[in-house]
Structure formats: structure tokens, C-alpha cells
Amino acid sequence: MRLFVLLIWLPWSVTWAGPSFLISTGELATELAQGRVKLVDAENADNYARAHLPGALNLPYLELEDAEENARTGLPIFPRLAASKLELLGIARDSEVVVYDAGDGRGASAVWYILGFIGHDKVRILDGGYRKWLKEGRAVTQDVPHPAKATYVPQPRADWAVKTQELAASSVLRVDARSIAEFSGKDNGGARQGGHLPGAKSFVWSRLSGDLATFKDDAAMRRELKAAGLTPDREIITYCNGGLGRSTYLYAALKLLGYEKVKVYPGSWIEWAADPARLIER
Numbered sequence: 001m002r003l004f005v006l007l008i009w010l011p012w013s014v015t016w017a018g019p020s021f022l023i024s025t026g027e028l029a030t031e032l033a034q035g036r037v038k039l040v041d042a043e044n045a046d047n048y049a050r051a052h053l054p055g056a057l058n059l060p061y062l063e064l065e066d067a068e069e070n071a072r073t074g075l076p077i078f079p080r081l082a083a084s085k086l087e088l089l090g091i092a093r094d095s096e097v098v099v100y101d102a103g104d105g106r107g108a109s110a111v112w113y114i115l116g117f118i119g120h121d122k123v124r125i126l127d128g129g130y131r132k133w134l135k136e137g138r139a140v141t142q143d144v145p146h147p148a149k150a151t152y153v154p155q156p157r158a159d160w161a162v163k164t165q166e167l168a169a170s171s172v173l174r175v176d177a178r179s180i181a182e183f184s185g186k187d188n189g190g191a192r193q194g195g196h197l198p199g200a201k202s203f204v205w206s207r208l209s210g211d212l213a214t215f216k217d218d219a220a221m222r223r224e225l226k227a228a229g230l231t232p233d234r235e236i237i238t239y240c241n242g243g244l245g246r247s248t249y250l251y252a253a254l255k256l257l258g259y260e261k262v263k264v265y266p267g268s269w270i271e272w273a274a275d276p277a278r279l280i281e282r
Contacts, residue, residue, distance in 0.1 A: 021112065022214065022256070023098055023124040025133050031098075038091050040099040042107030043130075051140040053100065053133060057089045057147065061101070061110035065242045070267040071274075074163030076243060077266075079118050079154035086115075090147025093155075097123040103131025105214040106205070109252040110244035113264065119155030125214060125252070132212045162237060162265045164272060167197075172235040174200040177246040178269070185282035189241040191273040195280035197239065203228050205246040208253045215253050222257065230254075235261040243268040 023031075031037045032055060039056040041048050048058040063085070066077040091097060097115065101107030108125045115123045126133070134140060167174070174197045181187040183202040185194035196202070207224050210216045216224075230236065236254065240246035243266040254262045272278055 021124050022127045024127055025136055025138065028098055028126055029138065037096045037098045040097060040111060042099055042101045042111045051142060054139055054141045055145055057145055059085060059089060059111055061107040061244055064110060064114050065244050070243060070271055074161040074266060076117050077114055079156040082114055082118050083152040083154045087150050087152045090150045092150040092152055093120065098126055099123065100126035100129040103129035104209055105249045106245040109248040113248040113251065117157055117160050119157060127214050128212045129214060135212060160263065162263050164267055167237065167265055172237050175230065175236055175238050175250065176200045176202050177205040177238055177240045177250045179204060189269065191241065191270045193273045193280065195282040197272060198279045198281050201228065203230060205249045215256060218257060221253060232259050237263055237265050239265040239268040241269050
């Protein structure tokens with residue numbers, strides 16, 4: 001059973017990320033039949049072209065990485081850029097959006113996070129994604145919808161900003177969602193150099209992933225997190241390589257469990273490692 005919490009405005013809280021942001025395949029099928037939701041496929045264009053859920057439009061999550069905005073402001077993306085992509089999908093501020101990916105949750109969590117940043121409250125993640133939908137024998141298609149262009153006025157949440165300079169001076173718990181090879185510096189993941197943020201704790205994102213579910217059940221996730229010292233009382237910053245995908249997956253899992261004091265470092269390792277003067281550990 002999910003734990004329901006009262007969400008209020010606190011420096012580290014996000015009111016849109018309550019326990020209800022997951023939607024089951026059965027619930028989605030019903031809502032699609034009623035024409036209630038806008039469906040977004042967060043996979044790359046090739047995967048989308050092979051097959052996708054009926055009515056889904058494609059918004060590859062890696063197209064939302066905005067390194068320039070990360071470095072300049074500490075924000076995940078230039079809000080107008082995100083809004084322009086949604087407008088082409090026919091999505092307005094009041095649209096009910098469901099986002100899915102292949103099933104591991106990285107892509108879906110990234111799009112969900114970006115929509116949350118620009119102030120979109122009505123957005124959910126399909127639990128189990130494409131993988132579960134297909135396993136249940138539900139319909140897929142190659143047809144591409146052509147919606148009318150919408151108008152989208154973003155209302156970004158400025159308190160999401162985690163600038164590199166602020167992070168360098170902060171004592172918050174830095175949680176590295178990347179692989180052990182990346183954390184240790186054996187794999188630089190495309191960054192200027194390998195390693196991890198000073199004092200960071202490694203917690204590979206996939207430790208919380210389920211089988212035909214985006215996340216393990218609550219009890220299993222809590223055991224994993226407690227064993228790693230990631231308790232709800234800690235102020236936590238998650239990061240990966242580019243700031244979307246693995247870090248947003250871990251962020252979503254923590255929000256699902258009611259963690260309030262958690263943010264994503266948008267610049268993540270690629271930005272931190274770009275400056276050879278910054279301290280790194282291996």
C-alpha cells in the first residue's frame with residue numbers, strides 16, 4: 001500500500017510529485033478510450049518508429065538535455081525550449097499527460113521531471129511502461145498522430161536550481177546514480193574526466209527497478225535505501241552524467257516514497273568534470 005503524505009510548500013518539497021504519479025496499464029487503457037490523456041513516448045525516434053502505444057507522440061528524453069542552461073543558470077532546461085517541444089505535441093498547460101518508456105523508467109522519469117520543472121502538475125508515469133503493456137497483449141501501432149499545435153506558457157519552479165558553485169559549498173548528501181565503473185573513474189561516460197563528486201555515495205539507479213513495474217515495491221526500495229544510508233531525514237542531491245535519466249529515476253523513486261528533501265543536480269557529472277580545477281574523487 002502506498003503511503004499518502006500531505007505535501008506543503010517547503011524549500012525542498014515539490015507539490016506535484018505525490019504518490020499518485022504512477023498510472024497502471026489498465027487505468028491508462030480506460031483513460032485512452034475516454035480520450036482523457038495526452039500520451040508521450042520518451043524513447044528515441046528509432047524505437048518509437050518500430051512500435052508504440054496507440055495515440056502516443058514521441059519526445060526523446062535525451063533531446064531535453066540542455067547543457068548550456070545547466071551551466072548558465074543551474075536549471076534543467078530553458079523553459080521556453082521545453083514548452084516549444086510540448087506545443088508541437090499539442091500539449092497545453094491543462095493537458096493530462098502520461099509519459100512512458102521501454103519500461104526501465106529512465107526516459108519517463110526525465111520527461112516527468114522536466115514537465116514538473118516548468119510547472120505542469122497533471123503528469124504521470126506509466127508503471128511498467130511499454131514492456132508491461134506489450135506483455136499483457138495490449139495493442140501497439142506504428143501510426144503517428146498529427147495533433148494541432150498548442151500554446152504553452154511555462155511557469156518554471158526556480159527553487160529547483162542546483163548550481164555547481166552552490167553544490168561545491170554544500171554539505172548535502174550527493175548520490176551518484178551511475179554505474180560502479182563510472183563512479184570509480186574507469187569509465188568517464190563521455191565526460192572530460194572520470195570519477196565522482198567529492199564525498200558522493202554510489203547508489204546505482206537499477207537497484208530500485210522492478211520486473212514488470214517501473215519500481216520495486218515500497219518495502220523493498222526502503223530496505224535498499226536504508227542499507228545505503230539514504231533515509232528521508234537527509235537532504236539529498238542525485239546526479240548522473242547529463243542530469244536526466246538515471247538521476248531523475250532515483251529522484252522519482254524517492255518522491256514516490258515520500259522523501260521531501262531531494263533534488264537533482266542538472267549539470268551532473270559532465271558539468272562538474274568539465275573544469276579541471278574542481279576536486280574529484282575516484
